[in-house]
Amino acid sequence: MVKMNMVQALNLALEQEMTRDNSVIVLGEDVGVDGGVFRVTDGLYDKFGGERVIDTPLAESTIFGGAIGMAMAGLKPVTEMQFSGFAYFMLAQLEGHASRYRSRTHGLWSVPLVVRMPYGGAVRALEHHSESREATFAHFPGVKVVIPSTPRNARALLAASIRDPDPVVFMEPKRSYRAFREEVPEEEEVLEIGKAQVVQQGSDLTVVAWGAMMRSTLQAVAAIQERRSVSIELIDLLTISPMDGNTIVSSVEKTGRCLVVQEAPKSFGVASEIIAKINDKALLSLEAPVKRVTHYDVVTPYFGRELMFIPDVERISRGIEETLDF
């Protein structure tokens, strides 16, 4: 076990997957010589060369559309969108083709590729560099959406995404890139896509979070548990789509109360979908309305104001108490 941050853990996954399978290639803007603007692909160009680690022209649509062709012809492309805010250029290719090939051809063709993208706020960034738009991608059937929260699960989920037979949108919470370190096993580790993780077991309340919100949520849960005697179950969603509804529903059947923490705007988001799933399958177990702590339905403010909008420990703690005390 070596302690590493999320950037190093993602780098390890890429390096190991590229060593394991020579059809795996990396392409995107500045991923080669520069090693990626966040250094996630650092060293790969030197190790694997420019044919497998491609510095592309500045054109997200063809980075991704080209990768579709590569995938259909037997390669395993791992593309990088420099920031999720620039991924909209590739949506026509994702919605129009990557998501549909399997279904369109009844399984004769498929598009196994990964598109990695840093997302999320609280890093003092310029416009378009702070959004959480996971719901946008999750709304395309045929596309898997994965969001890790720690170095270890980031490494194991990226490896799984590369081995997955379908297009995977792999969203990296950039606020967590260097925020903390965690022990990561040197030998390969793969986490199943489509499974949430119960990070902490409890019986009074279920809290669901993902991405960078996991950290604030863990802090809020710890703070509450210090001042009152409650047992909180905490679920890290990990895969946004296809969503692991069973883990959430079983938990809520046990606790009867639930809070969802989401960095994205309130409406039309992943939290809404979680609540709908609970409504479908566990309504009669509920002792309180399922609460959401989220961003607001505003255009993401520039960083001068952003911390007032992103859910923080205080807002999450209050949400927990209100749900417990309902």
Add this chain to the structure above:
Amino acid sequence: MPLHEIGNYSISFLQVLDEHGNLDEELEPELSEEQLIRVYRSMVLAREVDQRMLNLQRQGRMGTFAPCTGQEAAVCGPTLAMTPKDWFVCSFRETPGRLMRGETILQTFLYYNGYEEGNLLPPASRTLPVSVPVSTQIPHAVGIAYAMKYRGEKDSAVVAFFGDGGTSQGDFHEALNFASLWRVPVVFICQNNQWAISVPRNKQSHSKTLAQKAIAYDMPGIQVDGNDALAMYKATREALDNAYVGEGPTLIEAITYRLLMHTTSDDPKKYRSEEEVQEWWQRDPIPRLKRYLERKGIWNELIQAEMDDEIKKEIEAAVKELEQKTDFKPDAPFDHVFGTPHQEIEEQRADFLANLAEFGKKGAAHG
């Protein structure tokens, strides 16, 4: 049937002042003393603003920004050629031109310090806010030009700025195609600063020049020494004059260089040599224009010192204003989601304000 030539194309390069400040008198544009001093001062101001912002950024008093050092002539030359009736459509490395178009130093500072208040130039300024996603602003320029043509506006056009990396985006090609087809008044200015973050110009496109991309869309294309303010002025003047009389769009490729980092988050040592950077410092556009002004007898060290002092004071006044400004309305984002009120937004605003009252106001994340 034998093959026969159906087209023959070439691309020219324009330079008026060479890197040693030698003038090609035949190409010298007609500019008044006032205009020359305006463009020179704008370039020096932009350089000093860059330096001050860099310094503030390193102290955590300014957010990430894209320095313009080295590219002042490529932006200020064209902006000098524009009138307030022309539209200025830029990406994120045109601060020198934005300041010429009426943006205050304080606004620039506010923008890069995380406040939309930096974007408050009124629409009548015909100067669009900064556009970050590469090349997405170019289609806007074409649409604006269409609207001008539709309304029968005379003596006005749109100038659209973007970088070498931007020419790889579909939006660039689509916009040029529309502009040519519609024959609308646009001047496309590619600031080819040789680097798209870490990707050098020769890995961006196999084309020998970026100007030649004009040929595909059947519009005039010219390559210009982008560190020569006079050449940039002259090329833009001609392109604008053509656009004004209904002759349609032009593509100008400015050969320049990004002397500093892509943004303050970037470390260029990782991908380019110090020798290359030093070579380009020798072609610095500012001393080149200064020598020209001196030779014309309209500039000397005394005037320079007065101007430097004035610029320094202007910048320091803006820094002071920035750091004293605290009257940012926390819930302003709720005011501007839509042009019409909506109950859902107002409910969320109430929740936001209640949180603020309970937990206190939070500033920006730490740098």
